[in-house]
Amino acid sequence: MPRITLRGDCINKAYRPHLNNLHRYQIYFGGAGSGKSVFLATRCVLDTLRGRNTLVVRQVARTLRNSCWNEILKAMNQLGLNRLFSVNKSEWTITARNNGAQILFAGLDDVEKIKSITPARGALTDVWIEEATECAYTDFKQLDKRLRGLSPHPKRLTLSFNPIARTHWIYKEFFSIWRDDRVYSESPQVSILKTTYRDNRFLTPEDRSALENERNPYYYQVYTLGNWGVAGDVIFTNWRCEALPDPVPGECRMGLDFGFAADPCGFLLLRYERKERRVWVIGEIKETGLTNLALSRLLAPYASLGPIACDSAEPKSIAELRSLGIRAYPARKGPDSVLHGIQWLRQQEIILSPACAYLREELTRYQWQRDRDGVALPRPRDQDNHLIDALRYALENDMEDRRAQTGSKKALGL
Ligand SMILES: Nc1ncnc2c1ncn2[C@@H]1O[C@H](COP(=O)(O)OP(=O)(O)O)[C@@H](O)[C@H]1O
Numbered sequence: 001m002p003r004i005t006l007r008g009d010c011i012n013k014a015y016r017p018h019l020n021n022l023h024r025y026q027i028y029f030g031g032a033g034s035g036k037s038v039f040l041a042t043r044c045v046l047d048t049l050r051g052r053n054t055l056v057v058r059q060v061a062r063t064l065r066n067s068c069w070n071e072i073l074k075a076m077n078q079l080g081l082n083r084l085f086s087v088n089k090s091e092w093t094i095t096a097r098n099n100g101a102q103i104l105f106a107g108l109d110d111v112e113k114i115k116s117i118t119p120a121r122g123a124l125t126d127v128w129i130e131e132a133t134e135c136a137y138t139d140f141k142q143l144d145k146r147l148r149g150l151s152p153h154p155k156r157l158t159l160s161f162n163p164i165a166r167t168h169w170i171y172k173e174f175f176s177i178w179r180d181d182r183v184y185s186e187s188p189q190v191s192i193l194k195t196t197y198r199d200n201r202f203l204t205p206e207d208r209s210a211l212e213n214e215r216n217p218y219y220y221q222v223y224t225l226g227n228w229g230v231a232g233d234v235i236f237t238n239w240r241c242e243a244l245p246d247p248v249p250g251e252c253r254m255g256l257d258f259g260f261a262a263d264p265c266g267f268l269l270l271r272y273e274r275k276e277r278r279v280w281v282i283g284e285i286k287e288t289g290l291t292n293l294a295l296s297r298l299l300a301p302y303a304s305l306g307p308i309a310c311d312s313a314e315p316k317s318i319a320e321l322r323s324l325g326i327r328a329y330p331a332r333k334g335p336d337s338v339l340h341g342i343q344w345l346r347q348q349e350i351i352l353s354p355a356c357a358y359l360r361e362e363l364t365r366y367q368w369q370r371d372r373d374g375v376a377l378p379r380p381r382d383q384d385n386h387l388i389d390a391l392r393y394a395l396e397n398d399m400e401d402r403r404a405q406t407g408s409k410k411a412l413g414l
């Protein structure tokens, strides 16, 4: 390995001991802007020169280019080490010239690539899952299996993320050793480091004050303080993400929320098992700028599966879709339909295919509005809920007894 002298101050202090951390499972979690991604990108560059082969993973392949790929190139630049690497933009590989070790990139949505990807020389020694809360437990297990077999380097699986909800599988899997009043815990296999924006001396004053002035109490906990989000803050916790059985049981349901410019339109393909009260979410579409014609083309493959329940606020769009061969019909949306729908959905078991990254994001963030004293109101935030609306429309006919309990704070879990 070439001798490299690092300026001591180019890596935030909290992370320095972890340059040589060899724990099998490494967790870097905490607030936004805390320097997690930059540190892990920097370490990855240095480790490649030591002969480690790293696979960098995110749920959605196309989000890698603007995140980890760029961070790693920036880190190479900042360290002044560009000449020691060859970068192949079309293959998405970065190779160290001294030893042939590689950094590879793949999205969990690209199953074939994940299965087949291997470094040119030697075995994979590292997997870094960025924004690991996006990733399903089954995918994590598969990646873990990829790190078996002999190698001169101890194998490591590194996860970085913001702690969005204590109900997440990562919490169950790793955080039994964790104490909320500490910033570091370890066992022989697992190390957990928590950082916040205060650990990142490179943040601009504007970034700092944006985080300090965050007014949403949930965001403040999770993104400013880096604490595990409390389930009570989010409306839905009765869902999980896992590989779906084939075939998926239940009856087909489809829902569509219209949108065009700023708001995307959202479509969901589901199956519902009434007796089990189980909703399977098979597929999603969430896009802005779709004309009804373009939308009808995207929906064409589903047209034969059944009718699609749509946002009744747009009768003209519904009529247009119908003339284009899509069996669209207006959802009824009675009084209190939003609250009733939420209440009903909270009593179901909702299972998402790992392909449904947008719905997962909406479910993770969907919260009650709060009044000025921070008291939760029986009214969801009307923001980022396009697929959740589609979910309600799709299942509207399954929600019997529409008047039951509606509006009672207790029934809504408040
Ligand atoms: N070692 C560093 N050198 C220079 N800038 C850094 C460093 N670490 C973090 N930063 C700056 O702080 C910002 C936030 O860091 P980042 O790693 O993206 O945080 P996180 O992943 O924890 O949200 C980066 O965009 C970068 O501008």
Ligand SMILES: [Mg+2]
Residues within 6 Å of the ligand: 036, 037, 038
């Ligand atoms: Mg990050």
